[in-house]
Amino acid sequence: MFTNRMFNILVPVISVLLGLLAGAIIMLSFGYNPISGYIALWNGAFGDWYFFGETIRQVTPYIFTGLAVAFAFRSGLFNIGAEGQVLVGWLAAVWIGTTVDAPMFIHLPLAILAAFLAGAFWGFIPGILKAKLGVHEVIVTIMLNYIALYSTNAIIRSVLTDREDTTDKISESASLSADWIMQLTAYSRMHYGILLALLVAVLIWFLIDKTTLGYEIRSVGYNQHASRYAGMNVGKNIIFAMVISGGIAGLGGAMEGLGTFGYMPAHSGFTNIGFDGIAVALLGGNTALGVVIAAFLFGTLKIGALNMPTGAGVPSELVEIVIALIIFFVASSFVIRWMLLRLKKEGK
């Protein structure tokens, strides 16, 4: 028998396989060897310690944005604004990192907290608009993405610097990077953030599955009317879910600001960390463990792709296509379920 639980595992696995298969077909049709293409991808992600470190570095913010989108999803909200929350979180972290002078045990937590609060505020706006006025959160978060992009750029250029395109480096006491990790991974940009990411994943799992608050959030996600009838404050839960979601995405920004880069450049376009978080959350079935696994997969694909042009001559954008197709397949899970059931019937 196919249980629901099995479907929940099978659908993402089949989607990934179909996505990779489609990628192979595309490579074939353009005259590339798909096997050497995927080998190049694998080597680009795990071939040596440097690539391994870079992969983990990429996975770190994905875990955060994936968790952020997933957490909002559980309460029935689509936080497409993780991108903007990443940017404001990044800016807040770097702002504290460059301007405050304090010992590390104060400075680093303070910078991380600032990122969380900035992201949380960016999530609070769509949250309260949804709760009080019923405004659809998707549109508000999209608009806030652009407001975040242009405002952070303006602040970098005219407040944090004098018409420069990047901020100063953050001081050592706010940095997440560590010499021993860099030496171990042949000077990749891997940093302590991955530990924080895994810790937050555990916290989110606990919050959603083991607390009353999490129960209420899931309940609101399933059925707002029933939840209201049962005496839950739906509006409060919606705001809370968006605030936490935004805050987590803000932490993703802190990873870039305090770990990977150590500064913030003015962005000409989006970082895509937030948008990729949507894919991560979907593939991970909106559970904490699923998100961590999906983040590893997408991080691997993204970093591995960088090796595909040199390793096999394949443009790295192939991976973007594969990821888009995986999202399509997961979103169309209805059809995959239907096909699985058909296959099972015919097999009998």
Added chain:
Amino acid sequence: MSFLDILQSIVPIALFYSAPLIFTALGGVFSERSGVVNIGLEGLMVMGAFVGIVFNLTFADTFGAATPWISVLVAMVVSAVFSLLHAVASVSFRADQVVSGVAINFLALGLGVFLTKQWYGKGQTDMVSQPFYSQNIPLLSDIPILGSIFFEGVYLTSYIAIIFAIIAWFILYKTSFGMRLTSVGQHPMAADTNGINVYAMRYVAVMISGALGGIGGSVFALTIALNFSQSTIVGQGFMSLAAVIFGKWHPLGAMGAALFFGFAQSLSVISSGVPLLEDIPKVYLTIAPYVLTILALAGFIGRSEAPKANNQPYIKGTR
């Protein structure tokens, strides 16, 4: 600079920036009125821009001065076909429409840049040799004062966009096709009971949005960007989506919103020469369209309400 001079410099630029937004927003109106949310407008524009540029580069010698027009038509067809993916996923496969739209955006950009690298060996194409040129519109530009503001040094595409908006209004409000399309977005079950094929209507609506998004993207590429790269279309599709909502899902409203957004963009482009405006930091003008959209949604500028069945897959036989 006199007031007239200012108008003379602002209006053509505003029209120039609005045209792609108007086309794409009209597409969004069709799709959303049939009950299919289209976050993928951005991706449809990317596809349109890509196809428009590639066709233009390839066939500039064959078609000469007619190339940009044919490029737009080809982009329209290809984007309409591309949008079928969104239709299949969100109408037939009952995928979450927002998620499917996000996938469209990823896919269009991935495909566009992948093929660009494949065909041109680098991340961006060359500049096109046959873009649209601004021109004085015969007869109309001879009208005193108004002629020089509205009809000198403008792009024909801007006026075609405005004509399209009027046609879209006519189709949606004055033809039975338009009425049916709207009814499918408001109450699909009632429409189905009355013998309207909900699935077919939604497929058609999504493909219209694909076609218009393709026009919008290619017009943007052939008037403003002039080549294709990763960063050709950055947010114009989402801005068009904002125009759909700001315009309350009405074609003329969407056109007005798009014109206003184009105006806001033109202000940030030419503000340095205009008294009063030059003192306002550019960022306020850049984010104005987005802030206004949020305010509009929140009901501070008239409440805008989405078609009732938006974002709900229709499953025959369920209540």
